[in-house]
Amino acid sequence: MTSKIIFSKFKVFWQNIRRLSGDDAYEQYLKHYAEAHASTADISEDASAPLSREAFFKEWQDKKWKGIKRCC
Numbered sequence: 583m584t585s586k587i588i589f590s591k592f593k594v595f596w597q598n599i600r601r602l603s604g605d606d607a608y609e610q611y612l613k614h615y616a617e618a619h620a621s622t623a624d625i626s627e628d629a630s631a632p633l634s635r636e637a638f639f640k641e642w643q644d645k646k647w648k649g650i651k652r653c654c
Contacts, residue, residue: 608638
């Protein structure tokens with residue numbers, strides 16, 4: 583029983599580390615897409631499918647690093 587408690591606490595800890603570091607960003611994006619956009623995708627024929635993992639991270643990197651990023 584003690585090992586199950588330790589494992590569950592470690593799992594929660596690891597999920598928090600992934601969230602803070604942005605490692606779970608794609609999973610969060612898919613969850614959001616399923617909740618917010620999937621119902622409209624069935625209705626609308628021009629709705630796009632969720633981005634692939636590669637396209638998602640390319641768009642994320644472009645948003646993060648394109649443009650002027652300096653203090654002065």
